[in-house]
Amino acid sequence: MDTVRAHLDEPPEVAAVGIGVHGPAGHVDVFSLPDLWQLHLYTYEADLTVNGTAHAIRPGRLSLVPPGTTVRYRYRGRSEHLYAHLRLGSSGPPLSIPVIQDTGADLSPLTMQLRQALSAWPHSPRRASAEVWAALWRVAQLDPPHARGAAAVHPVVTAALALIEERLAEPLTVAEIAKAAGVSHNHLTRLFRAATGQTVVGYIRARRMARARHFLQATTLSIPAIAASVGIPDLQAFNKSCRRELGASPRVVRGGIDKL
Secondary structure, eight states, X not given: OOEEEEOOSSOOEEEEEEEEEEBTTBSEEEEOOTTOEEEEEESSOEEEEETTEEEEEOTTEXXXXXXXXXXXXXXXXXXXXXXXXXXXXXXXXXXXXXXXXXOXXXXXXXXXXXXXXXXXXXXXXXHHHHHHHHHHHHHHTSSHHHHHTSOOOOHHHHHHHHHHHHTTTSOOOHHHHHHHHTSOHHHHXXXXXXXXXXXXXXXXXXXXXXXXXXXXXXXXXXXXXXXXXXXXXXXXXXXXXXXXXXXXXHHHHXXXXXXX
């Protein structure tokens, strides 16, 4: 077994969080958890076999094993790892995640999240579940091709998307985004369209209007405040954008009359 398919659209039900200590009682353990997933973050070297497939454990690697799977560990002395045993739901599309993978630059935040889950357990199980859930999503993003079930998004596009979300309330040009991402205007444009099917300007406009619709329908913020919060402080321009992108004026969208 090299990959697993996990549903992460709803919080996990955490059954236990702890530090596993192995080795002193013997160098080999063979077991399974019939009803629970196993999430392990390793600090040692060992050999792991998952349903007959061999994997190498190294410091900084992490494994995710589904319920009912037989695992065989061969330790090389005292071995300690952070673990979480949990149940996953079935909502949303399944994500394909490697059984074992290097955490790389995510080792520190993953360690922190699991240790925070450990400190919260069992006095605040909901907090522990939240930390484990966040860790699982981070794990799902360690290997983008598997996590997305498609080709990985180019790092330049990822950086551009993050910058756009951070600065929707501010004036933002393609040239500024390209400079922040470290590429030329034309190169960003090509990469962005290939990854999203949209122009950078079109994407920014769509995101601003999606945020505006949310604020109009879900909050009591004034329309001028909403316009400013999505980077279109000119009310006339905001009104035109709403009519063009949402099919109605801000007041009509707020009243729920639009049929989108």
